[in-house]
Structure formats: C-alpha cells, structure tokens
Amino acid sequence: MHVVHETIYQALYSPSRTGRRGRLTHRRTTKRRSRFSGPLLGERPAEVDGRLVPGHWEGDLVCGAFNRSAMATLVERTSGMLLLVHLNGKRDATTVRERVGQAMSALPAHLRKSLTWDQGSEMAEYLQFKKETAIPVYFCDPGSPWQRGSNENTNGLLRQYFQLVE
Numbered sequence: 074m075h076v077v078h079e080t081i082y083q084a085l086y087s088p089s090r091t092g093r094r095g096r097l098t099h100r101r102t103t104k105r106r107s108r109f110s111g112p113l114l115g116e117r118p119a120e121v122d123g124r125l126v127p128g129h130w131e132g133d134l135v136c137g138a139f140n141r142s143a144m145a146t147l148v149e150r151t152s153g154m155l156l157l158v159h160l161n162g163k164r165d166a167t168t169v170r171e172r173v174g175q176a177m178s179a180l181p182a183h184l185r186k187s188l189t190w191d192q193g194s195e196m197a198e199y200l201q202f203k204k205e206t207a208i209p210v211y212f213c214d215p216g217s218p219w220q221r222g223s224n225e226n227t228n229g230l231l232r233q234y235f236q237l238v239e
Contacts, residue, residue, distance in 0.1 A: 111199055114189065114220055117211045121187060127151040128186035131224035132173065134164060134195045135231060145173050145195075146231065148224045149184070155227055166197040174206050187211060189221055 121129045129150045136143045145158035158176045160168055177185055189211045190196045199210040213220040 112209070112211050114211055114213060117187060117189070121150065121189075124150050126186070128184045130177070130188045131221040132188055132190045132196075133221065133224050133228055134169065134193055135228050136164065137235070140164075145169055145176075146224060146228055147173065147176065147188075148227050150223055153223065153227075157231075164195055166195055169195040170198040170202045170205075174202055177206055177208060189213065191218060191221065192216075 117129075120126045127149060130147050131150060132145060132147045134143055134145055142162055143160045143164040145160060147156040147158065148154070156176050158172045160172055173188075177188070185206065185208050187209050190199070191213050192215050196202075196210065196212075199212075202208070203210055218225050
C-alpha cells in the first residue's frame with residue numbers, strides 16, 4: 074500500500090475533524106475571460122505575423138516604483154523602433170488614449186497600421202482611440218503577455234536600465 078502526502082494532509086485538516094475549512098487547490102478552476110470585447114490577435118491581418126511590413130506596433134504600460142510614475146511603450150514589430158510616451162504620473166484610460174494618440178499621430182501614415190495591446194484597463198477607450206487616429210487596436214488573449222514578445226522584451230530592458238539609473 075502506498076500513501077501520498079496529500080492524503081495525510083486531507084485527513085489531518087478535514088473540516089469535520091478540526092472545524093476549519095479544507096485545503097484549497099492551487100489550480101484555477103475558472104478560465105480567464107477577456108476584459109474587452111474588442112478584436113483579438115486572431116483577427117489581425119496576416120501580414121502582422123511575418124514582421125516584414127512596417128507599421129504594426131505593440132504597446133504596454135510600464136509603472137515605476139510604488140506606481141508613482143508610468144510610461145507607455147510602443148515597439149514597432151519590424152524595425153524594433155521604440156516610442157516612450159510620458160504620462161505625467163497618470164495612467165487612466167483617457168490620459169493613455171490621448172498621449173499614445175498624439176505620439177502615433179506624429180508618425181507618417183505608412184507607419185500607423187495597427188496597435189496590439191494587452192488586456193489592461195488603461196486601453197479601455199480603444200474605440201475612441203481608433204476613431205481619432207484611424208489605427209485599429211487588437212488585444213492579446215487574457216494572461217498571455219508572450220503574444221507581444223517584442224514589447225515585453227523591451228519593457229524588461231527598460232526596467233533594468235531605470236533600476237540602474239535610480
């Protein structure tokens with residue numbers, strides 16, 4: 074006969090014997106749901122995946138220590154060009170929409186084809202952003218930051234750099 078350690082723990086901590094709640098599993102029983110009903114990665118044009126056509130961007134929000142400062146990062150998928158957008162300590166959806174819109178509107182039209190963002194609440198006004206800039210916004214699947222690999226890698230490098238500078 075073989076007894077697994079979990080069986081022993083369940084016997085010791087059974088709610089009927091100790092009057093306490095049973096052990097909880099570490100696995101999520103519910104699947105993450107999309108925060109936005111906007112277009113997901115599967116709806117992007119096929120040319121985005123090849124990284125051959127410039128003008129497709131990945132974006133994210135990077136927060137400083139204790140969330141006192143924030144900046145938006147925009148990375149172009151083909152060239153790796155980086156735009157840092159200063160947010161003046163604000164990271165609400167209106168500020169992000171306005172500042173990112175200003176930064177991208179300064180680019181030539183052929184470099185403004187699409188923007189891919191994560192499921193963060195800072196891009197809640199994506200419909201207004203699309204209306205003002207004519208740039209379609211696509212969202213990653215929930216809990217899947219690797220789907221914007223260029224941007225995540227750049228954000229990691231920026232965090233290392235700013236940690237050394239501070």
